[in-house]
Amino acid sequence: MTTIYDIARRAGVSATTVSKVLNGYPDVSQKTREKVQRITRELGYQPNAAARGLVTRRSMSIGVFFQDDARMGFRHPFLHDIVASFQDVVGESGYDLLFFSRTTPPSAPQGFEARARHRGVDGLFLLGIPRTSAGLPSLVRSRIPIVSVDLDLFGPRASWLSSDNVGGAKLAVEYLAAMGHTKIGFVGDRYGTKPGQDRALGYHMAMQELGLTFRSEWVAEGDFMEESGEEAMHRILEAREWPTAVFFASDMMAIGAMKALRQKGLEPGRDISLVGFDDVVIARLVTPALTTIRQNTRAMGEEAARELLDLMHNPNRPPRVITIPVELVSRDSVARIGG
Amino acid sequence: MTTIYDIARRAGVSATTVSKVLNGYPDVSQKTREKVQRITRELGYQPNAAARGLVTRRSMSIGVFFQDDARMGFRHPFLHDIVASFQDVVGESGYDLLFFSRTTPPSAPQGFEARARHRGVDGLFLLGIPRTSAGLPSLVRSRIPIVSVDLDLFGPRASWLSSDNVGGAKLAVEYLAAMGHTKIGFVGDRYGTKPGQDRALGYHMAMQELGLTFRSEWVAEGDFMEESGEEAMHRILEAREWPTAVFFASDMMAIGAMKALRQKGLEPGRDISLVGFDDVVIARLVTPALTTIRQNTRAMGEEAARELLDLMHNPNRPPRVITIPVELVSRDSVARIGG
DNA sequence: GGCGTGATCGAAAGCGTTTTCGGGACGACG
DNA sequence: CGTCGTCCCGAAAACGCTTTCGATCACGCC
Numbered sequence: 178m179t180t181i182y183d184i185a186r187r188a189g190v191s192a193t194t195v196s197k198v199l200n201g202y203p204d205v206s207q208k209t210r211e212k213v214q215r216i217t218r219e220l221g222y223q224p225n226a227a228a229r230g231l232v233t234r235r236s237m238s239i240g241v242f243f244q245d246d247a248r249m250g251f252r253h254p255f256l257h258d259i260v261a262s263f264q265d266v267v268g269e270s271g272y273d274l275l276f277f278s279r280t281t282p283p284s285a286p287q288g289f290e291a292r293a294r295h296r297g298v299d300g301l302f303l304l305g306i307p308r309t310s311a312g313l314p315s316l317v318r319s320r321i322p323i324v325s326v327d328l329d330l331f332g333p334r335a336s337w338l339s340s341d342n343v344g345g346a347k348l349a350v351e352y353l354a355a356m357g358h359t360k361i362g363f364v365g366d367r368y369g370t371k372p373g374q375d376r377a378l379g380y381h382m383a384m385q386e387l388g389l390t391f392r393s394e395w396v397a398e399g400d401f402m403e404e405s406g407e408e409a410m411h412r413i414l415e416a417r418e419w420p421t422a423v424f425f426a427s428d429m430m431a432i433g434a435m436k437a438l439r440q441k442g443l444e445p446g447r448d449i450s451l452v453g454f455d456d457v458v459i460a461r462l463v464t465p466a467l468t469t470i471r472q473n474t475r476a477m478g479e480e481a482a483r484e485l486l487d488l489m490h491n492p493n494r495p496p497r498v499i500t501i502p503v504e505l506v507s508r509d510s511v512a513r514i515g516g
Numbered sequence: 517m518t519t520i521y522d523i524a525r526r527a528g529v530s531a532t533t534v535s536k537v538l539n540g541y542p543d544v545s546q547k548t549r550e551k552v553q554r555i556t557r558e559l560g561y562q563p564n565a566a567a568r569g570l571v572t573r574r575s576m577s578i579g580v581f582f583q584d585d586a587r588m589g590f591r592h593p594f595l596h597d598i599v600a601s602f603q604d605v606v607g608e609s610g611y612d613l614l615f616f617s618r619t620t621p622p623s624a625p626q627g628f629e630a631r632a633r634h635r636g637v638d639g640l641f642l643l644g645i646p647r648t649s650a651g652l653p654s655l656v657r658s659r660i661p662i663v664s665v666d667l668d669l670f671g672p673r674a675s676w677l678s679s680d681n682v683g684g685a686k687l688a689v690e691y692l693a694a695m696g697h698t699k700i701g702f703v704g705d706r707y708g709t710k711p712g713q714d715r716a717l718g719y720h721m722a723m724q725e726l727g728l729t730f731r732s733e734w735v736a737e738g739d740f741m742e743e744s745g746e747e748a749m750h751r752i753l754e755a756r757e758w759p760t761a762v763f764f765a766s767d768m769m770a771i772g773a774m775k776a777l778r779q780k781g782l783e784p785g786r787d788i789s790l791v792g793f794d795d796v797v798i799a800r801l802v803t804p805a806l807t808t809i810r811q812n813t814r815a816m817g818e819e820a821a822r823e824l825l826d827l828m829h830n831p832n833r834p835p836r837v838i839t840i841p842v843e844l845v846s847r848d849s850v851a852r853i854g855g
Numbered sequence: 856g857g858c859g860t861g862a863t864c865g866a867a868a869g870c871g872t873t874t875t876c877g878g879g880a881c882g883a884c885g
Numbered sequence: 886c887g888t889c890g891t892c893c894c895g896a897a898a899a900c901g902c903t904t905t906c907g908a909t910c911a912c913g914c915c
Binding site for chain 2: 862863864865866867869870871872
């Protein structure tokens with residue numbers, strides 16, 4: 178491994194001077210600067226991040242806790258998109274991403290905070306982490322800059338971000354109403370995730386504002402995944418009177434519901450209309466193509482990145498909560514009825 | 517930040533002794549060992565990975581170059597699955613994953629090797645990297661342990677791994693033949709990726725072995741993505757005589773082809789049979805559900821991990837090339853014809 | 856009592872950087 | 886000719902840890 182000393186020797190200067198050149202300090206003459214740069218290139222020198230981090234106390238890396246449980250299932254193509262655009266932004270500032278493994282040897286540090294401190298990451302990005310995770314309280318107390326998605330974290334250095342779930346749900350219901358539907362069901366989540374709660378809230382708000390009658394038989398809960406959507410749909414179909422449309426808190430549940438409908442001899446998008454949430458890739462490929470509320474994953478990742486960079490570079494910056502707009506994408510799973 | 521010296525002071529021993537306790541050296545008495553451990557816990561001490569790495573010359577992290585171009589498109593849910601199981605295995609040995617950002621500031625080190633050395637990763641995992649990438653040759657020369665997927669890398673410390681693409685393609689063709697098809701087309705890739713070439717090879721081998729006549733009008737090329745499958749199908753339909761079945765080198769191209777067929781008033785899975793490759797999540801959700809060759813992403817990730825760990829821990833271990841078995845999953849997109 | 860032995864501990868060097876601070880050289884200025 | 890300011894440069898300390906190697910001590914044995 179070639180070090181700063183190798184360069185110093187070859188250039189006939191001290192290691193200090195080499196370091197100064199490498200870090201762009203002004204107090205080096207043009208001549209020696211060029212000489213050092215030349216030799217650095219010739220030797221193919223690479224600074225040692227560990228050594229540098231040791232003294233600067235910054236690792237130029239951002240820790241990522243990414244939980245893509247079976248339970249979160251199909252949400253993760255999603256989370257991956259978010260991470261990708263997040264990384265593109267922080268990458269431009271020289272950061273790489275350290276993904277903490279879910280599995281660890283027993284001897285290793287455990288818990289969010291311990292692991293983050295162990296690796297000396299400069300900030301943390303959290304995705305798919307359940308609100309109930311142990312270690313979250315001590316994490317926010319740690320004063321490590323954090324941005325989380327879909328997790329309402331409150332701390333002096335913790336911002337969080339999510340789609341406009343309330344607004345998106347309202348959008349869905351309003352759209353259904355505009356298409357002539359008045360009997361509108363809802364399938365939410367049973368785990369009380371923040372997005373799930375907000376989508377339920379939006380549904381109820383819109384129903385009320387539109388003066389539509391709410392019937393508890395038309396409401397069921399799932400876990401965001403396909404099978405649970407299927408079950409939920411079956412349950413709703415047990416009601417004596419059926420809704421003409423159902424809004425699902427995730428695309429995958431809506432897709433599962435299609436299966437349930439067909440089992441009963443009903444045609445989704447004609448006999449019963451469906452609206453999903455997320456706009457996963459599959460949404461436009463199923464039959465009928467699913468009308469849904471699109472989350473802007475790119476904007477989410479980029480905003481998250483900018484927020485975290487800001488938090489990291491600016492010690493007294495107070496945290497924020499950021500909401501990303503959603504949009505309705507209209508496809509074939511909603512029928513116009515009545516008028 | 518609490519250091520080893522803080523512990524030493526509190527315990528009335530030297531830092532050396534603390535370090536020994538923390539690293540399980542035998543030459544510490546039971547009594548002081550317990551005392552040090554107690555204080556370590558009380559202080560919530562976390563070893564500093566950078567400092568440790570500096571002296572041990574190991575970072576306990578594995579670098580990942582993950583390229584999920586637009587071009588690779590839908591392959592990436594895939595690659596993500598592979599990475600996830602990879603991480604589960606290496607995590608158990610205490611490794612975390614360092615994802616190199618695609619974007620970098622101009623001042624930062626550039627290229628695979630430079631960046632890997634800069635971060636001091638103990639090994640490298642490569643996914644989705646094109647064979648033609650600059651910097652690959654110098655990377656393999658660097659003697660950093662590497663495992664890559666679907667990229668035929670040859671070097672003293674570079675193993676690579678992929679699905680049994682030749683075998684899988686043969687499987688597909690043989691299955692179609694068993695279903696009575698004799699006129700079988702193929703859509704490969706135009707970029708000469710290793711898996712694309714191998715699937716083409718398997719197709720041709722099987723056709724020959726089965727004595728089926730090969731017609732160049734029945735063969736087209738795409739880029740693994742949906743649109744290109746659609747175009748390729750259209751091109752094949754320009755032939756005077758049509759094939760009764762087409763094997764696609766990716767699921768997404770097969771799904772695109774379904775669209776093309778319907779545009780011509782043909783029903784996929786009845787008028788023309790389709791077989792894909794990959795078994796992406798969507799495959800079973802489209803109509804008709806797609807018959808395909810499933811890649812075992814879990815096995816791929818786990819095998820890759822074991823291989824890399826072995827390479828890292830064992831300096832003279834020669835590299836290997838690993839092939840992961842695939843299986844045919846039969847759904848609704850292939851019709852039985854004839855007999 | 857001398858000596859070897861095994862158990863336990865610590866001093867010190869070293870890993871590759873950054874950063875502070877002081878010093879030398881040199882020109883300008885009174 | 887003394888003094889002061891600028892411009893360059895390097896010595897040294899520090900970051901937090903590991904690891905070698907020698908020192909010390911108690912003990913048992915001849």
